[in-house]
Amino acid sequence: MENHITLAKKLHVLFVDDERLIREMVSDMLSDTVGHVSLASNGQEGLDFYLNSLRPIDIVISDQTMPIMQGLDMLEKIKAHNPTQKCIMITAHSEAKYMLRAIEIGIENFIIKPIIFDKLDNILYDLALKIEQESQ
Template sequence: MDFRKHILIVEDEPHIANLYREFIEEFDYQTSICLDGEQALSLFTTNPTNFDLVLTDQTMPNISGNELSSQLLKVAPSVPIIMCTGHSTENDKKTAIDIGIKHYLVKPVNLPDLVTVIDNLLKD
């Protein structure tokens, strides 16, 4: 049986999603990628216990990272969410934290820092 932690990566730019996946999997995490928020919401709500953490982009077509996060937290209030954004203001960060997002990162994301954040959020 596979006991690795499972991370849902939600990123509308495939090359960035794959970059995250390749780096994160080097640290023995399992990953799934969704290229839009609607797909992620559908996958997550089908079986929320499959995922230990969500890594999402903020700016995506159809559903923003904030809206996606709000919906995911209604289904699984304890799931840690990391928001990545290409633009940052204190107001954006405050909104993310108010939603319940656990960590906020500005792109380009430093990959070793990302894994440190993931490790810290998934400590047992």
């Protein structure tokens, strides 16, 4: 079996955040870890991209608080469309209501800001391994 770093390089990640600087910073970091990164600036844009992407998306990473459509609302719609979709929620809010809703929706991981990139890398490696195992 391939190692987790090689597996992560096969991933297509959709990162959704309304703050341009965060999108750029996280995109740069993700580009070092995964093979392909797509970006969206709000939940509606992320959902539209997800549903219309010609290249399958392996992992969706989303901020919670955004204009037009919140992150959890978008992820709930994505999970309804594809219950096996791997999702990571990133938020500045550590309130239990967000975490409980994320669990109910079936979100794989929940990260409280600020983003610690080593932790995100480890989550991506773990999900890459899980995706590989599920595909066999």
